Amino acid sequence: MELLMFYGFGLLALFAGVAMILSRQPVTSALLMILNMFCLSALYALLDAHLIAVLQLLVYAGAIMVLVLFVIMLLNLREKKGIITKHQASLQVVGVAAFGFFVMTVVSRLNTAALPKSKAASAGFGTVEAVGRILFTDYVLPFEIASVLLLAAIVGAVMLAKSKV
């Protein structure tokens, strides 16, 4: 059952991702991206990473997608016929082929490599509490740096986007 759900959400995520790139309408792309984020969140839940799954929905599918839609409306792109020259198209094909080859190599090696057997997640793994336990003890420093990082980002957003400073 779990495996079935994994493949189901995985395929749906793949489909949404590819369709997002292929879609000509920016808003359609954005909506497909939400679908993609949702599937990723489901995959996280399947991996027992419960907090991450919720955050994925809250931050990515929620807040960041709002921003993406605002930017789409801000730019207000007119629909344009993309002109791709033969040269560019062939470059793209070569690029995709090369990357595909790379991924295939890596993935094929994965199966042969003796991977350590994944331990069954301990009880309570990935819950909000488990993350809290480690975040506020071992990861105090990164946690506090994150606040400074957010502060720098706030200043940056104001400095670059505010009409009068």
Next chain:
Amino acid sequence: MPITIPPIDLLAVAPEIAVSGFACLLLMTAVFLKGKGGWVNACVALVGLAVAGWFALCQGAPRSAYSGMYAADGFTQFFKIIFLLGTGLVVLVSVKYNEEENMNNGEYYALLLFSTAGMMLMAAASDMMTLFLGLELLSISLYVLAGYARNRPGSNEAALKYFLLGGFAVGFLLYGMAMIYGATGHTDFAGIGREAARGADNRLYLVVGAVMLLTGLGFKVAAVPFHQWTPDVYEGAPIPVTAFMSAGPKAAVLAVMIRVYAQSVSFMHVDWLVWLSVLAVMTMTVGNVAALVQSDAKRMLAFSSISHAGYAMVGLAAATREAVASVAVYMLVYTLMNIAVFGILALVARKNEQRTKMRDFAGLARSNPVLAVSMTILVFSLAGIPPMAGFMAKFYVLMAAVKAGLYWLVLAAVLNSAVGIYYYLRFTVHMYMDEPEEKLPPVKASPALVVAIALSIIGVLLIGVVPSAYLEMAGRAVVSF
């Protein structure tokens, strides 16, 4: 299940706390003084840097803090001092520039301090988590600073290009980190090293991860072939910001490379060496050759900074203790001289950065002889002409590489230095032998800029004449590794 409270080593991160705290203070002065008080802001920033420097100096015995995420050792200390010095010089260079360009002051210095905190965290990081957060703190502040001259299209372009490409590069970095974590199950460098030495089962993943990590770091240090953003961003960003970007962040990334390499030595010794050597040669050569044909001084200095990263990477490839010490001294010297050169350029460029061409230096020897002599000393140092510090720094790096047996790498570096002399001397030729195209009032340095230039010239001469003292200092710093 009770939670054990981890020990909090405040003294180790005191410099970062000081710098961030003063940055917060600057944000407050920015909104309460409302654009007035450029001097006040600069002074607050300088005091903050001084306090941080003092904390860095009395850091205490080498130790690891925060569950092995943060290394408070001599190496960290040495680099922290470099960053603080560099940022201090940039603040001095910025005072008059910001006033003339009417750039908002408080946030500017606050962002400078934030990125300094990021650099210090990078140098101290002994875990990929700290490394990543430090790098992001540095990068985000730099993206904003690059676009700080909001009314200049070039500056906007610089910010956008830097941001898009930087974000892409960080993606590589993060993916590489994930691969390494997947292969070893560790995020701390020591653990990764141990696991890799044990002969990890997933060597391929380790290698792919390491290549991606190197790609991300290579972007930040502007190593060829990840350098394409550099000329445009350096050209578009305000001159003091360019000065800042070209010095501190480079040193920070090099510090990270040294630490990743040194703490995870067994991290595929051979491959790493070959990659670094190839990167170093490409970086030196492309940087120098491209610098030859530039007519814009800012662009030329951008390419020259690329080539300097290449020289430093020669020392990285050698990877002996001696080489690491010489790279640290190289970054110190480079920071001193490069920021001062940009300071002089900011002066010559005049309002709105309209004169950043090489030939705009024409006639400087007559209109402001002291400035011309200073510039000559600094570019001689950049070119690596004895007895300036630039020569000694390069000399020690190359000596270390010779001892490590990297003869062909040294040969490439020497040939490149010869090419470099040509384009650096073009400044001198313009200043002393050319007539200016139009009559302009002579440029006059502000007191702050005079202090900055004087400090760096004293530093350049001092390190040039008695380099051994500094090398010993760096050597001591590296021993604690």
Next chain:
Amino acid sequence: MKLNQYLPVLIMTLAAIGTAAGMILLTSIIGPKKKFDDKMEPFECGVSPIANPKSRFSVRFYIIAMLFILFDIEAVFLFPWAAVYRSLGMFGFAEMLVFIVVLGVGLGYIWKKGALEWE
């Protein structure tokens, strides 16, 4: 935490999709379809549109959305903290205090800067 605890979420999702899709499907099947010119025109509350809807959005939306994300991320950190607050005690309180104060500086900054005002 067992995976089957997600079952309600899954059922809810399917129910939501089912309801939405069902309504659209039903109306398109049973609803009358008479197309004439007036009906096919876009309209605004019953009157013909005055302005082109494809106008640019103000950049002010963007900055507010941006700030929202940043504070949203901050809020996210509060969840795991609240979950372990009792076992962390004063230490956890001090940690979060530092975190909040740093971001409080940010809030004070944007407030005084007027970034929250619709200028």
